[in-house]
Amino acid sequence: METLLAPPDCRYFAAGLCRSCTFIETPIAAQQASKQQRCAELLPGVPEAAWLPPVPGGVAGFRNRAKLAVGGRAGAVTLGILDRGGMGVDLTDCLIHEPAIQSVIPILAAFANDLQIAPYSVPKRAGELKYIHVTVSPAGELMVRFVVRSDHGLALIRRQVDTLRELLPQAAVISVNLLPEHKAVLEGEREEPLLGSALAMELGEGLEPITLYLRPQSFFQTNTTVALALYEQAAAWVDSVDPASLWDLYCGVGGFALFTARSATGAARDVLGVELSEQAIRSAERSASEASIPARFLAGDATAFALAAAPAELPELVVVNPPRRGIGETLADWLEASGIRHVIYSSCNPESLARDLERMPSLSVRSARLFDMFPHTGHLEVAVLLERS
Template sequence: MCDYFEAGRCRSCALIETPYEQQLRDKEARCRELLPGVPERAWLPPVPGGVREFRNKAKLVVGGRPGRVTLGILGPDGAGVDLRDCLIQQPTIRAAIPSLARFIEQSGLPPYDVPKRRGELKFVHVTASPDGELMLRFVVRSERALDVLRTRLPQLRRAIPAAAVVSVNLLPEHKAVLEGEREVPLLGSSLAMDTGAGLALHLRPQSFFQTNTSVARALYAQAAEWIERADPASLWDLYCGVGGFALHSAGAGSARRVLGIEISEEAVRSARRSAREAGIDARFEAGDATAFALGASREDLPEAVIVNPPRRGIGAELAGWLEGAAGIRHVVYSSCNPESLARDLAAMPSFAAREARVFDMFPHTRHMEAAVLLERR
């Protein structure tokens, strides 16, 4: 059990009192209920995410006051709640947080006070790679805070030797978001996330990567197995992020033509570097997934498509396009929202679900990842 939960200081892990095996059963039951078109025999055993030390990223709200900061979440009153000993964080993250707090206190930067709308330091995002390196991203309000952090970079490196990437993100507005558009690098450029199969995905500061590394490895491996079984000559990975699905499904030395489309230019740069270092002949382009698909000529259509959209799903336009693109024989749909997945699959009746699986990316919460292999009837 979690001391923070029992004390009522944090309720983020809403299911922590439910035995973990029951959590898995409930999540799969929910997916089965929402996806009645998936035959019972098609469901593979769910992939567990662990009960502690599974998160590779901590999004820490900086609260408190100068000289006595909190790192954790905001309470109902807008004050900071310190969660530096949260047990769902990977050990390398948890070990670094006390040093990070001391560094912030010594910097003199005032935490941002949400109710009063004043202060400088809003968040620190900490990401851990499997080999123990860290990416630190400070989200600040002004150039003054940027200058302080740049000046104190040597002190930060001494305090946290595992820090391989350090950047500062500018968010001057009072907005309910975790970061702004402008990112200023101070150290390094990317964090190497080893995803198995001899492949490392390079993660830049504004790129997305799944929060549970072991489950991400299983998810990529499952998608790659499905694609290998379908054996398409060409593959598109839409919403490709840093290229995880595309690169695992291509493989070094493969003749398969692979193209990844992602709206984030930072993520595309990461994917290109990963492909280059792994010797994988895959292309990655920055663009909107739906616009790219709708603008493609019939001659350019692939035989298979992987989609991994945000929570809203791929939407009616892209689902309708996939439904009507007769040359596309297989779709692998990875979703973090079974409700939007159900809506999208209902708009694609020409595809039958051959296999499906729940990946528990977010233990102790109601969130999950579900992946489905679809084949045109």
């Protein structure tokens, strides 16, 4: 991830071809100040002194995942976005992707052209190849996923997978996702693996890094450097209150649970992660086993799990990292009434965070931090440490 301070010179933005990075012409410091102000306005109950300095997300080369919409025609595809009319806009040289992703986009375009596979046309509701998703690990390995309409597209790619492996020796995972429906989503439910099963994301330096394993349909933050800073901040907050037990609700592949399980004092800490995805739970269990971290993981609905717990089973601290909609009224009300002393809430949507905090008046913000996970956009990550009054 580049550490430049000046905005990058994006020819796509200048030409009006892509406006995804809405604020790319605004200096990064001004972007972060605007986001900080927005958080302060939405969370007026947070004392100014509680805000830690924002964590920067970079200016260019920071995004670890490319979601490339396929346009054009068979033999002459575009990889990038679709315009308002559903036509492809090629963004081969997009500056926000990590260099390892930028370097393989032309290779993937050439591969798709050689396949003579028809890009899916949104206006015509016809064609085959919809998206190519590429994720890069800190070690430079790749996960490459093709989203197609039918088994015909799957068969075309499967027949040429050895060629693709030669073109991309750094690919650890190759898969095909089937999305037969005509709807505005990035993937379907069915995933067909062609190579490997999980991308290893080694995070942290020193003697005890933690490796998280991303399967093709797993969630992971799009900015690896900021994701690590987020996990490390949560670990520091947990160490500051030193709970004997902790739940990580919406744990995904286990990032918060694994980074907070190691107590700075050396005392044993009972950690349990809960996540709906069974694949994510298997990944978290693998990470825990390899790192010799005695964290436990359970596949299930986080809210249902919490509501079913007996009072004697409740932890001293809960971490929640919900989707954009937030934890919702039911879980917020449960946390308010639970008596649990500390909560860490990591949110990608300060609006839903503000709504949830209003339902938990007994929990006040002790510390807060903005993480600029999504530079050049209005999106952000904000985390707070809550303490019961």
